[in-house]
Amino acid sequence: MVNRSFPFFVAQCVAILLAIASKGQALTDAISPRTPSSTFKTIHGVKRVFCLSDLHTDHVENMEWLRQNVAASDLCQDDLLIVAGDISHESRRLQESLRLLRQACQIFFLPGNHEAWIGRHDKFESSFDKLYRVERTCRMHGVHVDPLFLDGNSPLWVVPLQSWYDGTLSFNEELCKDFGAFPWVDFIRCRWSPHDFPPMSKPNKRIPEGLVEYFHDTYNTPILWNILSSQTALHRNQKSALLTVSHFLPNKQCLPDWNDLEADENDFSMTWLNHGAGEMSAKFAKVAGSKKLDDQLRSLSGHFSRHVHVFGHSHRPKDFEYRGVRYIHNPLGKPRERTLHMVNPNVTFQCIWNVEEQGEISGPTVLRYWEQFGGGTEALRDRLKEVKGGRYSRSSDTKNSSQSTVY
Numbered sequence: 213m214v215n216r217s218f219p220f221f222v223a224q225c226v227a228i229l230l231a232i233a234s235k236g237q238a239l240t241d242a243i244s245p246r247t248p249s250s251t252f253k254t255i256h257g258v259k260r261v262f263c264l265s266d267l268h269t270d271h272v273e274n275m276e277w278l279r280q281n282v283a284a285s286d287l288c289q290d291d292l293l294i295v296a297g298d299i300s301h302e303s304r305r306l307q308e309s310l311r312l313l314r315q316a317c318q319i320f321f322l323p324g325n326h327e328a329w330i331g332r333h334d335k336f337e338s339s340f341d342k343l344y345r346v347e348r349t350c351r352m353h354g355v356h357v358d359p360l361f362l363d364g365n366s367p368l369w370v371v372p373l374q375s376w377y378d379g380t381l382s383f384n385e386e387l388c389k390d391f392g393a394f395p396w397v398d399f400i401r402c403r404w405s406p407h408d409f410p411p412m413s414k415p416n417k418r419i420p421e422g423l424v425e426y427f428h429d430t431y432n433t434p435i436l437w438n439i440l441s442s443q444t445a446l447h448r449n450q451k452s453a454l455l456t457v458s459h460f461l462p463n464k465q466c467l468p469d470w471n472d473l474e475a476d477e478n479d480f481s482m483t484w485l486n487h488g489a490g491e492m493s494a495k496f497a498k499v500a501g502s503k504k505l506d507d508q509l510r511s512l513s514g515h516f517s518r519h520v521h522v523f524g525h526s527h528r529p530k531d532f533e534y535r536g537v538r539y540i541h542n543p544l545g546k547p548r549e550r551t552l553h554m555v556n557p558n559v560t561f562q563c564i565w566n567v568e569e570q571g572e573i574s575g576p577t578v579l580r581y582w583e584q585f586g587g588g589t590e591a592l593r594d595r596l597k598e599v600k601g602g603r604y605s606r607s608s609d610t611k612n613s614s615q616s617t618v619y
């Protein structure tokens with residue numbers, strides 16, 4: 213048996229030195245001393261890896277969905293469920309959800325924008341403080357937040373990538389003329405230092421400048437260096453696969469309406485906005501993610517036998533291969549979105565990897581769920597008539613903001 217202790221030690225030392233030398237460290241010192249660990253944990257015995265995102269359990273129906281689906285599933289402690297952000301902004305709901313999930317299986321959680329929300333009665337100075345509290349809550353419940361190496365016949369790295377949005381996925385400025393008035397709740401409930409992250413000017417008014425770079429440089433770069441040096445030290449002959457996880461979207465192809473993987477990045481067809489909410493789609497694209505995230509995650513692809521990227525945030529299911537990377541979004545979404553079949557009404561935990569056996573679990577290509585599996589435009593119109601004015605329960609803290617919550 214190969215003694216892995218020494219190469220592991222060397223790899224981690226190299227990574228720590230590189231991380232200290234990086235630009236990210238200087239930013240960390242200047243803004244916040246709190247960053248998650250860039251070191252990874254090796255886990256033996258995990259058999260299956262699942263994914264789900266956007267649980268939004270502050271909706272009563274979603275918490276009930278979680279209870280019922282955990283009880284009905286065959287998840288066990290040999291399974292790992294990746295949750296790609298947006299469980300709830302409420303600490304109580306987040307803890308209740310994590311507890312429920314943790315009883316069923318191992319959990320890996322990467323926070324989303326909703327976890328960065330600060331409530332009216334919260335005492336957090338900034339959304340960084342709120343995210344730090346979320347991280348502590350996860351650790352308290354035995355939920356993984358640091359990178360993992362799942363050892364087995366089909367070994368897999370699980371790598372969290374923190375990010376935000378910066379308007380770089382925008383596809384039509386004409387439809388975004390009044391973006392400054394877009395009722396995006398993050399603009400009210402997330403708090404970043406205006407000195408360090410001033411609002412962008414037009415056309416991306418109100419998006420914090422530099423936040424994407426901060427998350428990438430400070431959180432992700434040390435992790436990527438560490439994973440890469442460890443992969444090089446340990447697996448020269450047997451390449452492992454890579455599973456990166458982000459809450460935000462890394463490219464335009466992941467946008468809800470993108471309908472043709474052959475189309476160039478700048479080639480958004482306006483005929484794809486055939487669902488009657490084109491303006492909303494265009495504005496959402498500005499707060500969907502960042503193409504810098506794709507650059508960062510793809511910087512590792514060539515060192516691994518396979519690269520799968522799991523993301524959240526858009527509440528529009530996706531599963532497709534694009535230029536050598538498979539992108540998967542499996543959201544629970546909001547009750548109304550399931551009723552409209554914008555999200556799979558029978559959504560469940562999606563199995564994506566078998567560590568003990570063949571590795572990747574493939575599935576049908578999903579570019580636009582509502583069109584491919586939900587009956588298309590006519591069926592959507594009919595369902596919209598049925599659910600118009602429908603009421604969905606949500607906890608009291610968000611009553612005012614829920615009407616203006618777009619995603």
Ligand SMILES: [Fe+2]
Binds near residue numbers: 297326524525619
């Ligand atoms: Fe989100």
